[in-house]
Amino acid sequence: xxxxxxxxxxxxxxxxxxxxxxxxxxxxxxxxxxxxxxxxxxxxxxxxxxxxxxxxxxxxxxxxxxxxxxxxxxxxxxxxxxxxxxxxxxxxxxxxxxxxxxxxxxxxxxxxxxxxxxxxxxxxxxxxxxxxxxxxxxxxxxxxxxxxxxxxxxxxxxxxxxxxxxxxxxxxxxxxxxxxxxxxxxxxxxxxxxxxxxxxxxxxxxxxxxxxxxxxxxxxxxxxxxxxxxxxxxxxxxxxxxxxxxxxxxxxxxxxxxxxxxxxxxxxxxxxxxxxxxxxxxxxxxxxxxxxxxxxxxxxxxxxxxxxxxxxxxxxxxxxxxxxxxxxxxxxxxxxxxxxxxxxxxxxxxxxxxxxxxxxxxxxxxxxxxxxxxxxxxxxxxxxxxxxxxxxxxxxxxxxxxxxxxxx
Amino acid sequence: xxxxxxxxxxxxxxxxxxxxxxxxxxxxxxxxxxxxxxxxxxxxxxxxxxxxxxxxxxxxxxxxxxxxxxxxxxxxxxxxxxxxxxxxxxxxxxxxxxxxxxxxxxxxxxxxxxxxxxxxxxxxxxxxxxxxxxxxxxxxxxxxxxxxxxxxxxxxxxxxxxxxxxxxxxxxxxxxxxxxxxxxxxxxxxxxxxxxxxxxxxxxxxxxxxxxxxxxxxxxxxxxxxxxxxxxxxxxxxxxxxxxxxxxxxxxxxxxxxxxxxxxxxxxxxxxxxxxxxxxxxxxxxxxxxxxxxxxxxxxxxxxxxxxxxxxxxxxxxxxxxxxxxxxxxxxxxxxxxxxxxxxxxxxxxxxxxxxxxxxxxxxxxxxxxxxxxxxxxxxxxxxxxxxxxxxxxxxxxxxxxxxxxxx
Numbered sequence: 001x002x003x004x005x006x007x008x009x010x011x012x013x014x015x016x017x018x019x020x021x022x023x024x025x026x027x028x029x030x031x032x033x034x035x036x037x038x039x040x041x042x043x044x045x046x047x048x049x050x051x052x053x054x055x056x057x058x059x060x061x062x063x064x065x066x067x068x069x070x071x072x073x074x075x076x077x078x079x080x081x082x083x084x085x086x087x088x089x090x091x092x093x094x095x096x097x098x099x100x101x102x103x104x105x106x107x108x109x110x111x112x113x114x115x116x117x118x119x120x121x122x123x124x125x126x127x128x129x130x131x132x133x134x135x136x137x138x139x140x141x142x143x144x145x146x147x148x149x150x151x152x153x154x155x156x157x158x159x160x161x162x163x164x165x166x167x168x169x170x171x172x173x174x175x176x177x178x179x180x181x182x183x184x185x186x187x188x189x190x191x192x193x194x195x196x197x198x199x200x201x202x203x204x205x206x207x208x209x210x211x212x213x214x215x216x217x218x219x220x221x222x223x224x225x226x227x228x229x230x231x232x233x234x235x236x237x238x239x240x241x242x243x244x245x246x247x248x249x250x251x252x253x254x255x256x257x258x259x260x261x262x263x264x265x266x267x268x269x270x271x272x273x274x275x276x277x278x279x280x281x282x283x284x285x286x287x288x289x290x291x292x293x294x295x296x297x298x299x300x301x302x303x304x305x306x307x308x309x310x311x312x313x314x315x316x317x318x319x320x321x322x323x324x325x326x327x328x329x330x331x332x333x334x335x336x337x338x339x340x341x342x343x344x345x346x347x348x349x350x351x352x353x354x355x356x357x358x359x360x361x362x363x364x365x366x367x368x369x370x371x372x373x374x375x376x377x378x379x380x381x382x383x384x385x386x387x388x389x390x391x392x393x394x395x396x397x398x399x400x401x402x403x404x405x406x407x408x
Numbered sequence: 409x410x411x412x413x414x415x416x417x418x419x420x421x422x423x424x425x426x427x428x429x430x431x432x433x434x435x436x437x438x439x440x441x442x443x444x445x446x447x448x449x450x451x452x453x454x455x456x457x458x459x460x461x462x463x464x465x466x467x468x469x470x471x472x473x474x475x476x477x478x479x480x481x482x483x484x485x486x487x488x489x490x491x492x493x494x495x496x497x498x499x500x501x502x503x504x505x506x507x508x509x510x511x512x513x514x515x516x517x518x519x520x521x522x523x524x525x526x527x528x529x530x531x532x533x534x535x536x537x538x539x540x541x542x543x544x545x546x547x548x549x550x551x552x553x554x555x556x557x558x559x560x561x562x563x564x565x566x567x568x569x570x571x572x573x574x575x576x577x578x579x580x581x582x583x584x585x586x587x588x589x590x591x592x593x594x595x596x597x598x599x600x601x602x603x604x605x606x607x608x609x610x611x612x613x614x615x616x617x618x619x620x621x622x623x624x625x626x627x628x629x630x631x632x633x634x635x636x637x638x639x640x641x642x643x644x645x646x647x648x649x650x651x652x653x654x655x656x657x658x659x660x661x662x663x664x665x666x667x668x669x670x671x672x673x674x675x676x677x678x679x680x681x682x683x684x685x686x687x688x689x690x691x692x693x694x695x696x697x698x699x700x701x702x703x704x705x706x707x708x709x710x711x712x713x714x715x716x717x718x719x720x721x722x723x724x725x726x727x728x729x730x731x732x733x734x735x736x737x738x739x740x741x742x743x744x745x746x747x748x749x750x751x752x753x754x755x756x757x758x759x760x761x762x763x764x765x766x767x768x769x770x771x772x773x774x775x776x777x778x779x780x781x782x783x784x785x786x787x788x789x790x791x792x793x794x795x796x797x798x799x800x801x802x803x804x805x806x807x808x809x810x811x812x813x814x815x816x
Contacts, residue, residue, distance in 0.1 A: 016464045050484070056424045057488050058495040065494065068502050069487035072480035076458070079477035080465050086473070087466040094476050098506075099551055120551065143507055143528065 002167040003035045003125070007135065007157035010044035011174055012231035013077050019043075022231065023084035025172075026130050030090060035125045037164060039135045039157035040081055042073025063108035064144055067137075070109075071097070071145045074134035074153075081132050093129045095121060097145070100131075101163075102138030102156060110149035113138060113156075113218075116163035125164075133160060151212030158215050162222035169224050171211065172231035177238030178203060178210055180403040181255040185391045188404035192253060193236070196243035199253045199346050202380040206256040206344035216240065243348055251356060252347030255398050257390055260311040261291075261340040263373065266321065269303040270329030278324050279305060286320040288313045291342075292375040292382065302331070306373055308384060311338055340372065341390035344382040345397060357381050363400035369393050410575040411443040411533070415543065415565035418452035419582055420639040421485045427451075430639065431492035433580075434538050438498060443533045445572060447543045447565035448489055450481025471516035472552055475545075478517075479505070479553045482542035482561075489540050501532045502540045505553070509571075510546030510564060518557035521546060521564075521626075524571035533572070541568060559620030566623050570630035577632050579619065580639035585646030586611060586618055588811040589663040593799050596812035600661060601644070604651035607661045607754050610788040614664040614752035624648070651756055659764060660755030663806050665798055668719040669699075669748040671781065674729065677711040678737030686732050687713060694728040696721045699750075700783040700790065710739070714781055716792060719746060748780065749798035752790040753805060765789050771808035777801050 006026065013019050022038070030036045050069050054061040078094035085092035101117035121131045135153025140146050148155055154171055161169035178200065181189040195203075197220035204213045210228055219226055219240065229237030269275050276295060283290055292308040309317055314336060325332050343364075350356045360381060364371055369392065372384035385393045398404065414434065421427050430446070438444045458477050462469040486502035493500035509525030529539045543561025548554050556563055562579055569577035586608065589597040603611075605628035612621045618636055627634055627648065637645030677683050684703060691698055700716040717725055722744060733740050751772075758764050768789060772779055777800065780792035793801045806812065 016461070019465065053424065053484075053488060054491055057427065058491040061491040062494045062500075065487045065490040065500075065502055068490070068504075069484055072483045072487075075480045075483070076461075076477055079473045079480075080461060082473040082476070083462055083466040083469040086470045092470075092473075094473055096476075096553075145504075 001033050005037045005157055005161040005166045005169040007039040008172045010041040012172055014044035019080050020084050027088055027090050030130050036130045038132045040077050041135050041153040043077050046073040067108045067145050067147045070147050071137045074136055078132045078134050085130055091129045093124045094132045096134050097137035098139045100133040104138040104140055104146045111146035113159045116159055118163040154211050154215040158219045158224050161224045169226040171228050176230045176235050177228050181394050181398050185394050186398045192238050194239045196247055196348055200240045202346040203256050208256045248349045248352050251349040251353045252345045252401050254346055255394050256344045257394050258342040261308050261342050262311045262314040263308050263337040265306040265335045267304040267333050268331040271303055282320045282324045286316050288317050292373050294373050339387045340384045341387045343385055343393050344380050346380045348379050350379050359400050360397055363396045367396045409441050413445045413565055413569040413574045413577040415447040416580045418449040420580055422452035427488050428492050435496050435498050438538050444538045446540045448485045449543050449561040451485050454481040475516045475553050475555045478555050479545045482544055486540045486542050493538055499537045501537045504542050505545035506547045508541040512546040512548055512554045516554055519554035521567045524567055526571040562619050562623040566627045566632050569632045577634040579636050584638045584643050585636050589802050589806050593802050594806045600646050602647045604655055604756055608648045610754040611664050616664045656757045656760050659757040659761045660753045660809050662754055663802055664752045665802050666750040669716050669750050670719045670722040671716050671745040673714040673743045675712040675741050676739040679711055690728045690732045694724050696725050700781050702781050747795045748792045749795045750792055751801050752788050754788045756787050758787050767808050771804045775804045
């Protein structure tokens with residue numbers, strides 16, 4: 001008898017019919033002899049509607065009250081799901097974040113999980129209940145209701161799976177799993193049967209938004225094996241787990257793309273000045289996430305630094321850096337380039353297989369695609385390309401690594 | 409500096425504009441130098457919509473999950489009200505039933521308040537917050553969310569007022585207070601400035617549905633002075649408090665009416681048989697509330713018993729009593745009469761003033777109105793009249809006691 005945590009997102013419980021569908025899946029898992037914990041998001045659209053009401057009342061609603069309001073979304077879906085399972089003749093019990101023992105710390109609307117005391121949930125499991133927990137929420141030490149921010153329900157599921165020592169955590173979503181590349185871009189992209197935590201993390205941070213990186217990090221930290229699956233069919237999904245020796249036999253696991261990138265370059269910096277510190281502090285103060293960073297010193301002794309970021313942050317970044325520009329000397333210049341995209345190849349096999357970068361850049365050059373900034377990690381190589389070329393870039397790199405053919 | 413609890417019902421917070429109106433009233437009370445606790449219902453329509461969703465999922469939804477679902481209604485209104493007050497530049501903090509320390513016992517969907525631990529609320533008051541508590545909800549000993557049933561928010565307000573030792577509890581509704589009679593029926597009915605708990609109880613049980621009897625009973629038990637007021641204006645309301653000697657100077661306080669009554673009579677009962685016990689047990693098993701009961705023995709040794717109840721219960725009562733009828737002998741007969749109404753006069757002055765019943769029945773007789781069953785308490789006299797005559801009956805009795813003239 002296994003203990004399985006199943007997480008269902010907002011679109012999986014987006015209507016009464018879909019709630020019934022989830023109830024059936026939970027009941028099937030239970031009837032197959034498993035102990036079942038569900039973690040559920042708010043019905044799709046509900047959270048946005050609640051935020052809309054909040055903004056009708058206040059331009060800048062207090063985050064404590066915003067959490068109080070938003071938490072009702074999941075509370076409604078767990079109650080309805082509990083009713084649907086009971087209606088099918090099975091025992092179900094719903095749990096708010098507080099009742100599930102999810103304790104948080106940090107700021108409202110983006111709290112972090114501090115610890116989980118799953119006693120109430122495990123007691124109910126022992127009594128034969130299917131347990132339905134509200135994702136995305138928990139309580140702070142002072143008893144205030146807190147929400148966990150974007151991707152919070154995935155995090156709730158992974159953390160609960162760790163706390164109840166689940167055998168498996170299934171993350172149900174609207175795709176069949178993690179693919180070698182976005183199938184809308186690369187027609188012969190394949191679903192990956194298995195992936196290491198680190199590969200999943202690099203895929204997430206380089207654009208494959210199946211899950212937020214922090215949920216994957218939590219799973220890695222606590223060794224929670226999870227599977228990304230489709231809530232609308234019974235296809236096997238992608239299992240994400242600790243790296244195994246056999247994973248290295250594959251040179252790369254997948255190609256990941258991210259659109260809407262922009263580059264910002266400050267050139268003619270008169271040294272000596274701690275320009276990297278000044279630039280990154282200015283951007284951090286403006287709450288802008290910087291992605292790739294390249295710095296070099298020109299032969300005339302002037303330095304130059306380039307950074308990439310999301311297009312939507314470019315305006316704010318420009319404003320923030322104009323203020324510090326005078327510190328870099330009279331000739332310092334600020335230039336921007338929009339219309340970029342990022343392409344990454346990811347795979348733990350990169351560590352033991354040389355020539356990955358060569359293969360990647362050869363394929364892009366052969367296709368006449370211009371590459372820009374380059375960044376690497378131990379298991380990832382990323383380059384910027386013109387936004388207009390990103391789909392072709394993905395296809396030629398996917399082909400160059402033969403990702404369309406079945407690999408063990 | 410007084411401590412004031414203000415309760416606002418669903419229609420008072422039925423839209424974003426109305427929530428702002430309530431926020432303004434709370435802020436005004438706070439600025440006048442008072443410590444303020446609000447108790448709030450769900451926005452009107454929300455609870456019905458949630459119940460509708462529950463019934464889409466299940467014909468007979470489990471009550472634990474129904475409470476989980478319904479409690480989100482108040483949680484939303486307290487959060488929005490908290491935002492509205494913050495937007496006006498004042499400190500506000502919302503509390504779910506659990507956070508306000510409202511502990512319940514008894515069944516889901518109609519739980520009772522066991523005790524209140526208002527520590528979190530009083531701490532917030534000490535820190536200068538306007539405290540906004542969810543009405544209608546609390547938690548059971550096992551941590552489950554429970555709702556308090558009809559009129560539950562009034563009960564929450566009265567109980568919180570007792571727990572925080574409030575100087576006054578204001579129950580805001582859509583009428584200006586308690587009237588000598590329903591102003592839609594008796595044009596010159598007057599608003600009563602003051603009323604004793606017992607009078608309010610008798611008015612409630614005899615049809616004036618401003619508040620549920622159990623809230624008034626709770627207030628009486630704990631000596632909570634409360635005022636029924638209109639949330640849409642600043643008129644003084646009706647204060648309900650412990651009886652004072654001066655209250656007895658008024659013979660009666662008001663006339664209360666209740667429509668949709670029915671009578672059920674079992675006649676030709678062959679004695680000896682404990683017929684009252686049998687009849688009331690049968691009705692109680694069918695969960696039917698009986699109101700007036702009249703029993704007598706006819707000269708031929710056969711007994712006869714009449715009961716009144718709400719029209720809507722008549723069918724079920726008839727079915728329940730048909731089953732026990734054979735126990736009363738072969739000649740026993742069950743008859744029903746629909747189309748009745750009830751008229752009551754209420755007043756603590758009745759105790760020390762004789763002739764109240766005579767005045768009442770003389771007025772009805774003079775108007776040619778037939779009276780039926782009669783029931784009395786120490787401070788109330790009730791009679792049934794034909795439904796078609798109830799409005800005229802109310803007017804002639806109101807006149808007979810000069811209730812239209814200002815009394816101290």
